[in-house]
Amino acid sequence: MRKPLVAALFALVITGAGVAPAVAAPAPAAASTSTSVTAVKADTKAAAPTLRAVSLAGTVALSNCSGSVIRFPNSADSDPALVLSNGHCLETGFPAPGEVIVDQASSRTFGLLNSAGTRVATLRAGKVAYSTMTDTDVTIYQLTSTYTTIKNSYGISALTVQDTHPTVGTAITVASGYWKRLYNCSIDGFAYRLKEGDWTWKDSIRYTSACNTIGGTSGSPVIDQATGKVVAVNNTGNEDGETCTVNNPCEVDASGNVTIHPGINYAEETYQIPACFTTGNKLNLSASGCTLPKP
Numbered sequence: 254m255r256k257p258l259v260a261a262l263f264a265l266v267i268t269g270a271g272v273a274p275a276v277a278a279p280a281p282a283a284a285s286t287s288t289s290v291t292a293v294k295a296d297t298k299a300a301a302p303t304l305r306a307v308s309l310a311g312t313v314a315l316s317n318c319s320g321s322v323i324r325f326p327n328s329a330d331s332d333p334a335l336v337l338s339n340g341h342c343l344e345t346g347f348p349a350p351g352e353v354i355v356d357q358a359s360s361r362t363f364g365l366l367n368s369a370g371t372r373v374a375t376l377r378a379g380k381v382a383y384s385t386m387t388d389t390d391v392t393i394y395q396l397t398s399t400y401t402t403i404k405n406s407y408g409i410s411a412l413t414v415q416d417t418h419p420t421v422g423t424a425i426t427v428a429s430g431y432w433k434r435l436y437n438c439s440i441d442g443f444a445y446r447l448k449e450g451d452w453t454w455k456d457s458i459r460y461t462s463a464c465n466t467i468g469g470t471s472g473s474p475v476i477d478q479a480t481g482k483v484v485a486v487n488n489t490g491n492e493d494g495e496t497c498t499v500n501n502p503c504e505v506d507a508s509g510n511v512t513i514h515p516g517i518n519y520a521e522e523t524y525q526i527p528a529c530f531t532t533g534n535k536l537n538l539s540a541s542g543c544t545l546p547k548p
Contacts, residue, residue: 254341254449254471254489254499297531304424304478307437308368311412312378312430312474315363319431320363321474322376322396322403323483325527325534330401331536336363336378336394336409337523338472339488340386348386350451353548355536357381360395365409368464370433373407382536383529387546388455389521390488392472395534415482416527419458424478427460427487427520431469437478438463447519449489449502458485458520459504466490466518475520481522490518497548 293390296335313320313336320338344361348354359381365374377397384392400411419440425434438461447457458475460466466473468489475485494515495501503513528542 307426310368313363314430319429334396354384419484422535429470436464444504446505450499484521
């Protein structure tokens with residue numbers, strides 16, 4: 254999660270695609286002015302005639318990460334729009350283990366992209382609605398714009414967050430607004446616990462090897478190619494083959510057995526988030542069915 258951007262760029266030069274984990278890129282997002290989109294070769298297991306082509310429409314570029322404009326199944330067009338990214342992408346620094354941040358003032362800006370990866374607008378946050386790196390790795394910003402305003406002004410619709418658990422074998426796309434790049438692969442499995450440094454995440458998605466995400470892709474939406482819905486948020490990968498260290502997460506099963514998958518990357522599921530947002534896209538951690546960690 255702390256790999257410098259220069260190292261990620263070096264990995265790109267040396268290997269073409271790179272094997273660095275999906276970590277935040279601390280340098281300014283100068284790459285966000287580019288309009289090109291690179292589609293990484295899809296995992297052959299994911300190919301199916303019913304799958305749709307996923308684009309960059311609705312993704313955003315942060316100063317150091319990726320993200321997306323999201324809505325929930327019960328969100329209204331008149332609601333303030335939300336942006337999803339990682340907890341470790343929070344502008345005030347990594348939340349500590351056990352820390353949960355709610356309703357924190359923020360004026361962070363986001364570059365909104367269209368399907369071609371062209372930056373069409375700058376969106377602004379009014380607050381951090383929710384952020385944590387406990388059990389999951391997520392930050393949700395509330396914007397000063399509504400979904401209607403964004404749609405009418407820029408022709409961009411928010412991505413809908415799926416409210417059911419994803420399944421093994423699902424063809425997915427990791428859509429990075431920071432790099433304007435798409436990674437296509439499949440869900441290889443789920444880690445009962447994923448431990449990295451001081452943080453532990455529950456029920457994380459493990460990708461097949463084709464999603465070789467790099468620094469700056471942190472916070473990218475993971476999109477189900479069959480439905481177009483967000484099923485997870487991209488966040489890390491085992492870079493050096495170490496065990497349970499920063500940038501080298503390990504998997505821990507229910508019996509406490511530890512395994513590592515060098516070069517493999519991960520995401521945190523998002524199906525549990527919609528239950529925690531009620532009418533008006535308001536966060537309610539006491540709502541029925543809400544299992545997100547509380548302050």
